[in-house]
Amino acid sequence: MNxxxxxxxxxxxxxxxxxxxKDSINGMLFFALLVVVVLAMAFDPASFPSMTRQxxxxxxxxxxxxxxxxxxxxxxxRETNNSVLDAHRLSAAPASALFxxxxxxxxxxxxxxxxxxxPIFTVFYNLQPLGQTWKLLVILPLxxxxxxxxxxxxxxxxxxxxxxxxxxxxVLLPITMPALLAMIQATTAVLTGEFxxxxxxxxxxxxxIIFTTACVLLFQTVLSAD
Amino acid sequence: MPKWAQGWLGxxxxxxxxxxxxxxxxxxxxxxxxxxxxxxxHLPHAILSFVFPYLNLAASLLYLFWRKRxxxxxxxxxxxxxxxxEVTVLYATIGLATGMLWGRAAWGIWWxxxxxxxxxxxxxxxxxxxxxVRSFSSTGQTAMISAVLAIFAAIDVPICFMSIRWWRTQHPxxxxxxxxxxxIDPSMAxxxxxxxxxxxxxxxxxxxxxxxxxxxxxxxxxAEALGILNDDAAMAxxxxxxxxxx
Numbered sequence: 295m296n297x298x299x300x301x302x303x304x305x306x307x308x309x310x311x312x313x314x315x316k317d318s319i320n321g322m323l324f325f326a327l328l329v330v331v332v333l334a335m336a337f338d339p340a341s342f343p344s345m346t347r348q349x350x351x352x353x354x355x356x357x358x359x360x361x362x363x364x365x366x367x368x369x370x371x372r373e374t375n376n377s378v379l380d381a382h383r384l385s386a387a388p389a390s391a392l393f394x395x396x397x398x399x400x401x402x403x404x405x406x407x408x409x410x411x412x413p414i415f416t417v418f419y420n421l422q423p424l425g426q427t428w429k430l431l432v433i434l435p436l437x438x439x440x441x442x443x444x445x446x447x448x449x450x451x452x453x454x455x456x457x458x459x460x461x462x463x464x465v466l467l468p469i470t471m472p473a474l475l476a477m478i479q480a481t482t483a484v485l486t487g488e489f490x491x492x493x494x495x496x497x498x499x500x501x502x503i504i505f506t507t508a509c510v511l512l513f514q515t516v517l518s519a520d
Numbered sequence: 521m522p523k524w525a526q527g528w529l530g531x532x533x534x535x536x537x538x539x540x541x542x543x544x545x546x547x548x549x550x551x552x553x554x555x556x557x558x559x560x561x562h563l564p565h566a567i568l569s570f571v572f573p574y575l576n577l578a579a580s581l582l583y584l585f586w587r588k589r590x591x592x593x594x595x596x597x598x599x600x601x602x603x604x605x606e607v608t609v610l611y612a613t614i615g616l617a618t619g620m621l622w623g624r625a626a627w628g629i630w631w632x633x634x635x636x637x638x639x640x641x642x643x644x645x646x647x648x649x650x651x652x653v654r655s656f657s658s659t660g661q662t663a664m665i666s667a668v669l670a671i672f673a674a675i676d677v678p679i680c681f682m683s684i685r686w687w688r689t690q691h692p693x694x695x696x697x698x699x700x701x702x703x704i705d706p707s708m709a710x711x712x713x714x715x716x717x718x719x720x721x722x723x724x725x726x727x728x729x730x731x732x733x734x735x736x737x738x739x740x741x742x743a744e745a746l747g748i749l750n751d752d753a754a755m756a757x758x759x760x761x762x763x764x765x766x
Contacts, residue, residue, distance in 0.1 A: 444672075451665055451668060451669070454657060454661040454664075454665055455653070455656045455657040455661070455665065456656055456657070457656060460656075461653065461656055464649055464652055464653070465649055465653060465669065468642065468645045468646045468649050468673075468676075469646070469672050469673070469676055471642050471645075471676075472642075472676065472679045500679075501679065504675060504679075505672075505675070508671065508672060508675060512668050512671065515584060515664065515668060516664075516665075516668060519661060519664045519665075
C-alpha cells in the first residue's frame with residue numbers, strides 16, 4: 295500500500311466508526327446550537343443588525359471551537375479501548391498516515407456541523423452579510439482545518455497526561471490564537487463588507503501550511519513515546 | 521555555587537547598579553519627562569523575553585535528538601528547556617507589568633488590545649501554558665510532551681511578532697529598525713545598552729541557577745528510583761558511571 299492508501303484506510307475506519315455511533319457529530323451539533331442560543335441571550339441579535347454583523351464572525355467561530363474541542367477529546371479515546379493505539383504503534387503503516395486520516399475525519403465532522411449550523415445561525419441572528427459571501431467557502435474550510443489539525447495533534451499529546459480533558463483547551467487555545475484571529479477577521483470582513491479579507495486568508499493559508507507540516511513531522515515522536 | 525558563578529553574580533550586580541545609575545542620569549525626555557525612564561527596564565525585558573524562547577526551542581530540539589541516543593544529555597537538555605521557559609515567563613511578566621505602568625501614565629489606560637500588546641500577551645500565555653503542561657503530564661512523559669509543545673510555541677512566536685506590520689497599532693513603532701524616524705537619541709544610548717547587558721547577564725544567571733537545581737532534582741529522583749538515595753558508596757559509583765557515559 296502506498297501512503298495515500300494508508301491515509302484512506304484510516305479515514306474510512308474513522309468514518310465507519312462515526313457512522314455507527316454518530317457520537318461526535320450529534321454531540322458537536324447540539325453543543326454548538328446551545329452556544330449560539332446562550333450567546334443570543336447575552337445580546338439581542340435580531341434588533342441590532344450592524345452590531346450583529348460586527349460580532350457574528352467571532353461568535354460563530356467560538357461556538358465551533360468549543361464544539362470541536364468536545365469531539366477532539368473523544369477522537370483518540372476511541373483508540374485507547376482494547377489497546378488499539380499499541381497496535382497502531384506496531385503497525386508498519388507510517389504514523390503520520392494515521393494522524394492525517396484522523397485529522398481528515400475530524401475535519402469532515404466539523405464541516406458537517408458547519409453545514410447545518412450556518413443556515414440556523416443566519417436565521418436566528420437575522421444576519422445579512424454585506425461582503426462577498428462566496429469567500430466564506432474558502433475561509434470556513436481553511437479555518438476548520440487550522441483548528442482540527444492542531445486539535446487532533448494536541449488531543450493525541452494529551453493522552454499522555456493526567457487530566458487530559460482539561461489539557462486540550464489549555465494547549466489548543468494559545469497555539470491557535472493567530473489562526474483564530476485570522477479566521478474571525480476574515481469572516482467579519484465578509485459579513486460587514488468594510489474591508490478585504492484577502493490578507494487574513496493569506497495568514498490562514500500560511501498558518502495551515504506551517505502547522506500541518508509541524509504536526510506531520512512530530513506525530514511519530516508523540517505516538518511512539520513510551 | 522561554584523566560584524565562577526559567584527563571580528558572574530558579582531559582576532552582574534555591578535553592571536545592574538551601573539545600568540540603574542545610567543538610567544537615572546540619562547537626560548529627561550522632551551515630551552514625557554522622567555516618566556520615560558521605565559523604558560530602560562521595559563525594553564530589555566521585552567527584547568530578552570523574545571530570546572529565551574529560542575534557547576528553549578534549541579534545548580527542546582536537542583532533547584528530541586538525544587532522547588534515544590544519549591539519555592544523560594537528553595535530561596540535561598530538558599532541564600535547560602525548563603529553565604529557559606521559566607525565565608521567559610518571568611521576563612515577559614516584568615515586560616508586561618512595566619509596559620502597563622507606562623501605558624497608564626502615558627496613554628491613561630492600563631491596557632489596549634493593539635497588535636503588539638496582544639501578541640506579547642500571547643507569548644506570555646504560550647509559555648505559562650508550557651509550564652502548566654509540564655506540571656500536568658505524567659512523569660516519564662513530561663520531557664517529550666513539553667519538547668513537542670515548545671516547538672509549536674516557538675513557531676507561534678514569529679507569527680505573532682510579524683503581526684505588528686499587519687495590524688494598525690497603538691504601541692510606538694519599533695524603536696530599532698522601524699523606519700526613518702526610529703532609533704533613540706544618542707544621549708540615551710548608554711543607558712539602554714548598559715541595562716540591556718545587565719538584564720541579559722541576570723537572565724543568564726537565573727537560567728544557569730535553575731538549570732543546576734533541575735539537574736540535582738533529576739539526579740535525586742534517579743537515585744530514588746534506583747533505591748540508593750541514602751547510600752553514599754552506591755551514589756559515588758553511579759555518578760562515576762554517568763560521567764563515563766558522557
